[in-house]
Amino acid sequence: MFSSLLQAIVSGLMTGSLIALPAIGFTTIFAVLRYPSFAIAAYMTIGGFAAIYANQHFGMGVIPLLLLAAVVSGLVGLLAEQTALAPLRPAGALTAAIGSIALNVVLENIVRFSFGNDLQGFDLPIHPDMRFGPIRVGTQQLQNLAIAVVVMGGIFAFLRFSRFGRAMRAVADNDDLARLKGIDPKIISGVAVAVGAALAGVGGVLLGMDTSIDPLTGYRVLLSVFAAAVLGGLGSIPGAVVGALAIGVAEEVSLLAVPATYRGAIAFFAILAMLTFRPRGLLGERST
Amino acid sequence: MTSYVLFTLTIGGIYALLALSLNLVWGMAGMVNLGLAGFFAVGAYASAIATGSGAPVVLGWLIAIACGVVAGLVITFATLRLRDDYLAIVTLGFGEVVRLVALNERWLTNGADGISGIPGPLKQSLGQTGFPIFYLILVSAIVCLVWLVLRRLDLSPYGRTLKAIREDQELTRFAGKPVLRFKYEAFALAAAIAALAGALYGHFQSYVSPDHFQSLITIYIFLAVTAGGVGRPLGAVAGAYAVVIFLEATRFFADVLPGLQPVQLAAVREMLVGAALLVVLLWKPTGLLSERIAPATPRTGSP
Amino acid sequence: MNQQTIRLNRRDILQLGALASAGVLVATPAWAQGAPVRLGALLPLTGSGGPYGGPMAKVAKGVVDEVNAAGGILGRKVELFIEDDQTSAEAAVRAARKLIDVDKVAAVMGTWASAVTTAVAPLCWESKTFQTTTSGADSITLLPHQGYLIRTQPNTTLQGQKFGGFAVENDAKKVFFISPQTPFVKTQLEGITAAVKKAGGSVGSLVYDDKRPSYRSEVDEILRFEPDAIIFGGYTPDTTVMLKDLFRAGYKGKKIAFAYAVNQKLIESVQPEIVEGTFTISPSPAEGSNAYARVAKLAGMSNPDPYTVQMYDQINLVILALAAGGGDMNGTTIKANVRTISQGPDRIKVDNAVEGLKQLAAKKKIDYDGASGPCDFTDIGDIIDSKFRYEQVKAGKLALLKIG
Numbered sequence: 005m006f007s008s009l010l011q012a013i014v015s016g017l018m019t020g021s022l023i024a025l026p027a028i029g030f031t032t033i034f035a036v037l038r039y040p041s042f043a044i045a046a047y048m049t050i051g052g053f054a055a056i057y058a059n060q061h062f063g064m065g066v067i068p069l070l071l072l073a074a075v076v077s078g079l080v081g082l083l084a085e086q087t088a089l090a091p092l093r094p095a096g097a098l099t100a101a102i103g104s105i106a107l108n109v110v111l112e113n114i115v116r117f118s119f120g121n122d123l124q125g126f127d128l129p130i131h132p133d134m135r136f137g138p139i140r141v142g143t144q145q146l147q148n149l150a151i152a153v154v155v156m157g158g159i160f161a162f163l164r165f166s167r168f169g170r171a172m173r174a175v176a177d178n179d180d181l182a183r184l185k186g187i188d189p190k191i192i193s194g195v196a197v198a199v200g201a202a203l204a205g206v207g208g209v210l211l212g213m214d215t216s217i218d219p220l221t222g223y224r225v226l227l228s229v230f231a232a233a234v235l236g237g238l239g240s241i242p243g244a245v246v247g248a249l250a251i252g253v254a255e256e257v258s259l260l261a262v263p264a265t266y267r268g269a270i271a272f273f274a275i276l277a278m279l280t281f282r283p284r285g286l287l288g289e290r291s292t
Numbered sequence: 293m294t295s296y297v298l299f300t301l302t303i304g305g306i307y308a309l310l311a312l313s314l315n316l317v318w319g320m321a322g323m324v325n326l327g328l329a330g331f332f333a334v335g336a337y338a339s340a341i342a343t344g345s346g347a348p349v350v351l352g353w354l355i356a357i358a359c360g361v362v363a364g365l366v367i368t369f370a371t372l373r374l375r376d377d378y379l380a381i382v383t384l385g386f387g388e389v390v391r392l393v394a395l396n397e398r399w400l401t402n403g404a405d406g407i408s409g410i411p412g413p414l415k416q417s418l419g420q421t422g423f424p425i426f427y428l429i430l431v432s433a434i435v436c437l438v439w440l441v442l443r444r445l446d447l448s449p450y451g452r453t454l455k456a457i458r459e460d461q462e463l464t465r466f467a468g469k470p471v472l473r474f475k476y477e478a479f480a481l482a483a484a485i486a487a488l489a490g491a492l493y494g495h496f497q498s499y500v501s502p503d504h505f506q507s508l509i510t511i512y513i514f515l516a517v518t519a520g521g522v523g524r525p526l527g528a529v530a531g532a533y534a535v536v537i538f539l540e541a542t543r544f545f546a547d548v549l550p551g552l553q554p555v556q557l558a559a560v561r562e563m564l565v566g567a568a569l570l571v572v573l574l575w576k577p578t579g580l581l582s583e584r585i586a587p588a589t590p591r592t593g594s595p
Numbered sequence: 596m597n598q599q600t601i602r603l604n605r606r607d608i609l610q611l612g613a614l615a616s617a618g619v620l621v622a623t624p625a626w627a628q629g630a631p632v633r634l635g636a637l638l639p640l641t642g643s644g645g646p647y648g649g650p651m652a653k654v655a656k657g658v659v660d661e662v663n664a665a666g667g668i669l670g671r672k673v674e675l676f677i678e679d680d681q682t683s684a685e686a687a688v689r690a691a692r693k694l695i696d697v698d699k700v701a702a703v704m705g706t707w708a709s710a711v712t713t714a715v716a717p718l719c720w721e722s723k724t725f726q727t728t729t730s731g732a733d734s735i736t737l738l739p740h741q742g743y744l745i746r747t748q749p750n751t752t753l754q755g756q757k758f759g760g761f762a763v764e765n766d767a768k769k770v771f772f773i774s775p776q777t778p779f780v781k782t783q784l785e786g787i788t789a790a791v792k793k794a795g796g797s798v799g800s801l802v803y804d805d806k807r808p809s810y811r812s813e814v815d816e817i818l819r820f821e822p823d824a825i826i827f828g829g830y831t832p833d834t835t836v837m838l839k840d841l842f843r844a845g846y847k848g849k850k851i852a853f854a855y856a857v858n859q860k861l862i863e864s865v866q867p868e869i870v871e872g873t874f875t876i877s878p879s880p881a882e883g884s885n886a887y888a889r890v891a892k893l894a895g896m897s898n899p900d901p902y903t904v905q906m907y908d909q910i911n912l913v914i915l916a917l918a919a920g921g922g923d924m925n926g927t928t929i930k931a932n933v934r935t936i937s938q939g940p941d942r943i944k945v946d947n948a949v950e951g952l953k954q955l956a957a958k959k960k961i962d963y964d965g966a967s968g969p970c971d972f973t974d975i976g977d978i979i980d981s982k983f984r985y986e987q988v989k990a991g992k993l994a995l996l997k998i999g
Contacts (some may be wrong), residue, residue, distance in 0.1 A: 008815070011815060012812055015809075018811060019809040022809060040380075083678075090576060098318075102518060102569070103570060103574075106515075106573065108566070111565070114559075116558075117556050117560065120649055121555060121640075121646050121648065122649070123646060123831055123835060123860055124732070124864050125866070127885060130868070130869065131843070132842065132843055142843055191643065203492070203638060214839065215832070215835060216835045218646065220647070224832075228808075229308065231385075248441065256812045259812040260812075264812075265776055265803065267803075268804050268807075269388060269392050271385075272386075272388060273385075275382070275781075276370060280370075293696055293697055295692070296695075299689075392804075395776050396776055396802075403776065404710070404734055404776050404777050404778040405778040406714075407715075408713060420721055497714060498717055499684075499713055499714050499715065499717070501684055501710035503683060503684045503708060503710035504683070504685045504710065506682045509685060540693065553652070553653075554648070555640045557677075557679075558679035561679065
């Protein structure tokens with residue numbers, strides 16, 4: 005019984021690691037631009053397809069694929085943001101969020117138009133789990149987790165310690181004041197979106213390696229990504245990772261008591277519980 | 293062709309009710325309801341189950357409305373202490389939970405099979421040509437009724453208070469209004485309207501399933517309310533009919549674009565919906581019909 | 596605001612008219628008497644059924660092109676209208692309304708999701724439009740469709756029995772069935788259980804949520820049963836994840852899948868060790884039939900999945916039924932003739948529309964045996980019997996083991 009629980013927790017960390025990077029991307033965009041961007045699903049899918057194309061046509065390996073996905077998704081995110089979503093931001097977070105939903109539909113269908121609905125997979129090796137006693141741990145997922153933690157650390161440090169990062173936080177807190185100090189919010193928001201979308205792209209590749217790549221790859225996990233970011237506290241980078249892992253663990257552990265068919269609902273109950281007792285999320289900042 | 297037009301207008305009417313519901317909570321009171329499809333489902337299933345157990349159709353609809361109200365109250369209660377942004381994810385979760393329950397609880401909802409044979413009111417006596425006409429008139433009449441009620445609400449002090457809550461909740465509370473009560477009522481009323489729409493849909497189509505209530509519909513209704521005019525009931529109604537007509541019109545684009553595969557044509561069609569929403573948002577973020585806020589009654593005497 | 600009126604004088608109008616008629620004459624091939632025959636296909640081109648709709652559309656178009664090249668149905672051109680059901684019953688009903696009321700199709704073919712089929716069925720039988728479906732839910736043929744519906748998918752109890760029987764044949768004593776929540780989980784499980792228990796084995800099952808990116812705990816639950824054979828009843832996206840997670844967990848037992856769960860596209864998209872040795876089962880005609888090869892050619896892939904194959908049969912059946920009936924090219928004609936061209940004694944067997952049309956023109960009686968089976972239907976539209984095609988994944992390709 006105990007080993008089942010332990011295995012569930014370990015599996016939960018593995019599952020959570022799949023959505024950790026997109027969750028960081030989502031929350032980065034929220035942190036600076038102050039709206040939830042549902043286009044994150046499309047950025048994931050696009051990153052995945054860019055990597056598939058490179059893997060199938062040029063035989064690229066894992067690390068180059070991740071970098072390529074980051075670049076392609078980052079650029080797409082930047083372009084989409086500047087053309088379609090930036091004009092909506094002054095109208096409020098809700099309008100921008102709805103715009104991002106519309107944008108997601110458009111981008112998803114551009115992918116579908118170009119590549120069709122067929123499932124695609126990477127020509128990369130797959131490894132069986134490692135075993136530590138009765139517990140099995142996925143090598144791929146450990147890798148994902150490691151990448152997520154490293155990226156989280158990097159972004160967190162960037163935001164806290166670098167000049168540019170501090171500028172990003174300034175813009176997030178008070179756009180006009182930041183402008184007074186000579187910081188150009190437009191550049192800052194551009195970087196924020198590019199970074200957020202790039203992370204989503206990388207997340208999409210890692211997710212695709214575990215599952216498959218098709219136009220709905222990002223859309224399928226969108227709710228989980230959103231939930232993870234909310235659980236961890238919208239705008240908190242470490243929170244996104246913690247939230248993602250927490251949701252993963254909650255889902256896997258719940259399977260010991262609840263039928264597998266209700267897995268999708270667990271995340272929401274976890275969120276409801278969290279937000280009722282601690283509205284700012286696990287690591288969120290207190291709202292002013 | 294006439295059946296198609298009658299049908300499309302009836303669906304437009306059902307979408308209009310959903311749009312009125314969304315407009316009430318979001319457009320007027322500023323509460324995001326991303327789980328609209330869930331309330332739609334609750335009403336459809338409630339009526340289907342009730343009439344399946346022998347209740348007359350009208351009673352089924354009343355039960356559907358009651359279930360909608362209860363669901364609305366439950367959601368508002370559960371989110372009492374949450375920031376408004378978080379209402380979005382809770383309603384989203386609600387929509388998902390409703391779908392899962394409908395899918396998995398076979399004893400209640402017949403699971404993935406769905407509920408067939410939902411009786412259409414007067415269907416037998418009116419026959420195949422009469423029933424669609426009757427139903428269109430019925431739905432349109434209900435849309436008019438609900439619209440009139442919400443319009444009065446919109447222009448009344450009640451509506452003004454809701455909009456005040458939307459703009460600044462704290463200030464409204466400070467001004468002495470029982471904000472919580474207003475929110476409860478608005479959400480419950482909106483949920484009731486969405487549930488009624490669901491019941492009407494179920495009896496029109498004679499079949500409902502978990503599959504019917506996907507988030508796709510919620511996106512369409514957001515498009516309707518945004519395009520039509522946020523906060524304005526007439527805008528919601530106009531937007532809904534416009535969306536349905538637009539969705540159907542995009543089918544005929546296939547004839548215009550040669551040389552594309554069926555999957556590509558389908559992708560173009562969906563793309564157009566997303567693009568239409570973006571265009572409307574970029575061009576007129578508050579929608580085509582502008583909001584009306586009734587002025588407060590003037591005070592006698594100087595301020 | 597400036598108002599411009601374009602004034603056409605008589606000469607312009609005459610010129611335009613001449614151009615238009617010339618255009619029409621040039622565009623219209625030399626088709627014989629009668630308006631074109633209009634057929635509709637309602638397919639999952641987007642949404643969760645997306646992976647299946649594309650090949651179905653391709654095959655349907657392929658058959659129509661072949662028939663038109665050979666002169667159409669009784670000299671009339673066939674027009675195919677394809678609409679996307681978005682794998683949503685609500686959207687499907689709107690699409691079906693357009694096909695029936697605007698395009699005035701004689702048949703709505705290829706409906707895939709059970710909810711879509713059930714939602715569209717009343718529209719079809721009420722307008723006397725013929726409906727052909729690949730959906731599995733038992734309740735579908737029990738609807739009061741008055742003969743306007745046929746299903747080319749064998750019923751799920753039979754399929755379950757075949758699966759259970761096959762597992763037993765391969766020395767499995769503990770069989771585990773996994774599937775998302777579909778209308779036919781229960782009947783499939785019953786069929787499997789009956790076959791396995793009869794041979795003294797035991798059966799376990801799990802219904803899972805088909806939208807997850809990971810099934811680690813579900814896999815733990817499956818492996819706790821210690822199965823020696825797992826039967827996969829899902830669709831390609833979720834089955835891909837299951838296969839990967841089972842591989843990672845070190846499962847070494849047998850894997851038996853519905854041929855639409857592990858199809859050629861899935862096999863091509865995963866690492867070979869994930870899927871090597873997996874058995875797939877699909878409905879089939881008797882040995883010696885060429886129909887499957889025809890579908891493969893039309894679809895452009897060596898192993899089309901059961902839905903693609905059934906689409907081929909459906910459109911052939913509809914075309915041949917219309918040709919046999921003559922007269923009005925509508926749903927009632929199809930209903931009246933679909934069984935006369937597909938079953939019965941002393942008939943010439945055909946497996947494609949062009950050949951069938953030729954025989955019908957020579958006043959012969961035909962029996963269409965398709966690529967998914969003999970295509971013989973009961974009164975309520977179910978398949979009477981079917982053989983099954985057993986394949987196994989070997990070195991990244993599907994190899995035929997037997998037909999039986």
